[in-house]
Amino acid sequence: MADKENHTNGVADEDKPARFGSYNVHSSAAKVEGKIYKDYLHLDGLLSNVDMMSAVNLKPVHDEHLFIIIHQTYELWFKQIIWEMDSVRRTLNVDVVGERSMLTILQRMNRVALIWKICVEQFAVLETMTPLDFMEFRGFLAPGSGFQSLQFRIIENKLGQKMENRVNQHTIIQSFQDPDSQSQLQVSLTEPSLCDLVIRWLERTPGLEEDGFNFPQRYAAAVRRYLADEEAVLQTEEDPEQRKSAEAEWKKQVETFDVLVNERAYNVERQLNKRRMTYKAFMGALMVSCYSSQERFHLPHQFLTILMDIDSLMTKWRYNHVMLAQRMLGSKTGTGGSSGYLYLRSTISDRYKVFLDLFNISSFIIPRHYIPPLTDHMSSQLSAHETLRLSVSDAK
Structure with missing residues (x-):
């Protein structure tokens, strides 16, 4: 209606x-x-805020105008991203997230993803400037640097970027001189990040309970059957070289799955900072992926996909920044004192992906016919009827 x-x-x-x-x-x-x-x-006020430093000499450099507009536009988009993420974090920071709330979360996080897509594509406009054009006004930029974008740092923190994973962790706060910026940065580090809230939410995935469906236990049994069948198949290989290669691949799979069917092994990797999510949260994400066709898991699966999209788009944004710096500066030092291209290149590694665990779920996906069948009770819990009931309850 x-x-x-x-x-x-x-x-x-x-x-x-x-x-x-x-x-x-x-x-x-x-x-x-x-x-x-x-x-x-x-x-x-907005359109008059283009203060070209090169105009001091009464000879404004044409492309400095573009450089300022592009970066101001980024900051406006960053402001909107923070606005959307704060809303989503508030919605997630409850004991029960209803279906209606999930629709709101999806809408706003999808908007964040689309904004990042625009930010990635916006580099094409900046690349219309040549290195010679840039050199005409670059001297006016020091000691300014994109490293000093407070909003970008806040976005990273609110998303869940760990300080210990940063290449420049000791200089982040010091790069902001005013107390207000330092205070905003500190607050963004102490509040629950989106990643923290997603972990808590995944830990409540229906079907993980030991006295219920107990997906981790059923999944471990399914993995053992899958690996046993794979071993039986490789034993039938008559070509020695092919069999040797197949055995090596099988042993690699055994080692991979052992980390997940053995909670203790998983927690060891987590202590070594190889994994971010708790064991229970990761199993929740894996369960959502395995049963994504179930009605009640449609929205959670879309949410996890969007989180990976945002991680991917931020990596692409950083990569485009790296390529632009190399194109404009070569091996020159950055205006803020960093190593320029070499520093930026170090920020596109996996250590800067907040939701790397979600990307790694595909390592543990087994063929569909091995996935444990749902019990009648679990099937009922994940049905459209149950989703409708929850939605009506949430609305009261």
């Missing part, structure tokens, strides 16, 4: 005053006066 909030009491939209942002708040008695377009968006 369509919402009623857009009704205009019989006045057609085209007959109303051309005001941008005019609306009523809760009742006809409380009215907020609208503003014209440029005042609503504060365009006079």
Whole structure:
């Protein structure tokens, strides 16, 4: 049924005053006066904030204007990303996340992913500038550097980037001189990150309970059957070289799966910082992936996919930044004092992926016919009927 909030009491939209942002708040008695377009968006101040340093010599460098606009645009997009992520983190920071809330989370995280896609593509505009064009105004930039983007650092922290995984962990806070920036950065480090909240949420995945469906136990049994069948097949190989290769691959699979069917081995890897998620959270993510066709897991599976998309897009953004720095600077030192290209190149490794564990789930996917069948009770829990019941309950 369509919402009623857009009704205009019989006045057609085209007959109303051309005001941008005019609306009523809760009742006809409380009215907020609208503003014209440029005042609503504060365009006079926004568009006048292009202060070209090269203009000091009364010879403004043409491409400095582009350089400023591009980076200001990034900061505006960063502001929107923070706005969306804060909303999602608040929604996730509860004991029970209902189906209705999941739809909101998906919508907003998908928006974040699309914004990052725009940010990645935006480098193409900056690449229309040549190294010679850049050199005309580069001297005015020092000691400024993209390293000093407070909002980008806050995004990394709110997403869940660990300080110990950073190449420059000892200089992050010191690179911001004013107390307010340092305070904002510290707060973003102490609040629960999106990754922390996703881990807690995955730990509550239905079907992990030891006294219930107990997916970890059923999965371990399924893996043993799968590996036994694979070993039986390789024993039938008559070609010595092919058999040797198949045995090596089988042993590698045994070692890989041992980390997951053995919780103690998994926790050892987690202590070594090879894994971020708790064992229970990872098993929850694996269960969602194995049974993604079940109605109640549709939205969680989409959510996990979007988280990987965002990680991938941020890696692409960093990579484009690396390529741009190499194109414009070669091996020159960055304006902020960093090693430039060499430093940026170090930020596109897996250590900067917050949701690396989700990418690694594919290592533990077994053929569909080995996946443990759902019990009648578990099938009922993950059915559309159960989802509808939860949604109605959430709305009360």
